Amino acid sequence: MxxxxxxxxxxxxxxxxxxxxREYRERALREAFYNLFLLRADDVLIDLxxxxxxxxxxxxxxxxxMDGDESYAGSRSFFRFEEVIKDLxxxxxxxxxxxxxxxxxILFTVxxxxxxxIPNNTHFDTTRANVEFSGAxxxxxxxxxxxxxxxRADFKGNMDLGELETLxxxxxxxxxxxxxLTVTNNSVGGQPVSMKNIRETKALLDKYGIPxxxxxxxxxxxxxxxxxxxxGYKDRSIRDIAREMFSYADGCTMSAKKDAxxxxxxxxxxxxxxxxxxxxxxxxxxxxxxxxxxxxxxxxDAIAQGLSEVLDEDxxxxxxxxxxxxxxxxxxxxxxxxxxxxxxxxxxxxxxxLPEVPPELFPGQSLSVQLYLEGGIRSVEIGSVxxxxxxxxxFVGAKLELVRLAIPRRVYTQSHIDYSAEVVIEVFRxxxxxxxxxxxxxxPYLRHFTxxxxxxxxxxxx
Ligand code: F0G
Numbered sequence: 001m002x003x004x005x006x007x008x009x010x011x012x013x014x015x016x017x018x019x020x021x022r023e024y025r026e027r028a029l030r031e032a033f034y035n036l037f038l039l040r041a042d043d044v045l046i047d048l049x050x051x052x053x054x055x056x057x058x059x060x061x062x063x064x065x066m067d068g069d070e071s072y073a074g075s076r077s078f079f080r081f082e083e084v085i086k087d088l089x090x091x092x093x094x095x096x097x098x099x100x101x102x103x104x105x106i107l108f109t110v111x112x113x114x115x116x117x118i119p120n121n122t123h124f125d126t127t128r129a130n131v132e133f134s135g136a137x138x139x140x141x142x143x144x145x146x147x148x149x150x151x152r153a154d155f156k157g158n159m160d161l162g163e164l165e166t167l168x169x170x171x172x173x174x175x176x177x178x179x180x181l182t183v184t185n186n187s188v189g190g191q192p193v194s195m196k197n198i199r200e201t202k203a204l205l206d207k208y209g210i211p212x213x214x215x216x217x218x219x220x221x222x223x224x225x226x227x228x229x230x231x232g233y234k235d236r237s238i239r240d241i242a243r244e245m246f247s248y249a250d251g252c253t254m255s256a257k258k259d260a261x262x263x264x265x266x267x268x269x270x271x272x273x274x275x276x277x278x279x280x281x282x283x284x285x286x287x288x289x290x291x292x293x294x295x296x297x298x299x300x301d302a303i304a305q306g307l308s309e310v311l312d313e314d315x316x317x318x319x320x321x322x323x324x325x326x327x328x329x330x331x332x333x334x335x336x337x338x339x340x341x342x343x344x345x346x347x348x349x350x351x352x353x354l355p356e357v358p359p360e361l362f363p364g365q366s367l368s369v370q371l372y373l374e375g376g377i378r379s380v381e382i383g384s385v386x387x388x389x390x391x392x393x394x395f396v397g398a399k400l401e402l403v404r405l406a407i408p409r410r411v412y413t414q415s416h417i418d419y420s421a422e423v424v425i426e427v428f429r430x431x432x433x434x435x436x437x438x439x440x441x442x443x444p445y446l447r448h449f450t451x452x453x454x455x456x457x458x459x460x461x462x
């Protein structure tokens with residue numbers, strides 16, 4: 001029997017990647033202050049920093065780009081874009097933005113503000129920053145199993161409904177303008193949210209008259225997990241499952257840089273006409289006219305095409321399987337990975353990988369720097385660099401110390417994944433000689449993007 005799941009495409013255009021020596025990478029790291037965001041991408045061999053904006057577009061998307069209409073107002077590209085999104089989500093108003101965070105900024109400028117509280121299964125970092133910048137409070141309510149990296153469960157991305165109800169009663173319905181569900185739940189490992197959880201979140205919010213919004217970046221990956229794992233969905237199409245997911249919501253923000261398979265773009269879609277009007281007024285000030293919103297007409301066409309390609313089950317099967325394949329290889333070698341693997345990335349548990357590096361010396365940062373040094377792989381720390389803070393002069397670490405190896409869509413082949421797994425396993429073998437890191441410079445917001453670090457040797461070793 002033939003079992004191998006292959007890449008459901010052939011390659012028409014290639015882009016070389018650069019091989020470097022260890023000495024070269026040591027210098028590059030010093031010059032980047034040990035912050036992988038500050039490296040030149042040309043110095044990276046396999047770039048697993050993010051799955052955002054890094055997809056390879058299809059020949060049909062490139063063809064759609066040539067057909068883009070660059071009219072300032074009423075562009076044909078906008079109407080295609082709007083039609084595809086309305087058909088998929090059912091929302092009445094579709095507002096294009098240059099990426100996901102621009103949709104967040106507009107939405108929270110309208111509904112946020114001091115005294116307001118926004119619950120979410122887990123806010124992504126830009127979502128949290130936009131909520132907090134408006135003066136509102138961002139509250140994460142993941143189910144407890146989300147924090148147990150070695151425990152398998154089907155829907156670790158779910159919202160904790162008990163905690164949500166407690167928050168609503170404590171805060172008062174009037175202070176919660178809307179509630180978010182992030183699908184898949186990026187910050188806890190790209191874990192899916194079940195249809196049952198979406199439905200029950202909606203039912204609970206309905207009791208209090210609070211609207212539900214979906215952070216839809218990875219909606220198709222979420223829909224595929226529902227098809228695989230949730231009773232009653234195995235014979236339903238991905239489009240149908242996605243439509244049901246959106247049917248419980250009153251609106252969504254979307255970074256098209258993920259599941260719309262494009263390099264830039266996003267949107268805000270919603271039913272409430274008065275909210276949409278306020279959002280469009282802000283859009284004109286900061287993004288652009290409502291029929292292009294910070295994008296070129298051609299980008300809108302590429303998104304419209306990408307949103308139909310992403311629903312293809314052969315694509316999703318390959319996508320989810322290639323991430324799982326990577327995770328399985330690491331798990332078999334004893335590397336502590338978050339299980340089960342999520343939709344877009346393999347997450348290493350740096351806390352368990354480097355138990356001798358204390359949280360205040362950033363084990364995730366240590367591990368991600370080491371993966372670059374060993375094999376030219378770029379990953380991202382999702383731990384105390386990103387979420388840790390000083391409270392009254394005291395260090396408060398993140399709940400988990402993770403390193404994310406995000407897989408760009410349709411970009412790397414199985415041998416790139418095999419190579420990456422070998423590099424991680426090699427670093428795991430040498431884990432007792434890895435230093436911790438100290439921050440030498442940090443900006444006031446989103447410090448992980450630009451902070452500077454220096455290595456701190458860890459004393460006695462096994
Ligand atoms: N929401 C989630 C769940 C995300 O993962 C991201 C981006 C955004 C919103 C913001 O979208 O980048 O288009 O402004 N995540 C990327 C990542 C950056 O690497 O996970 P954006």
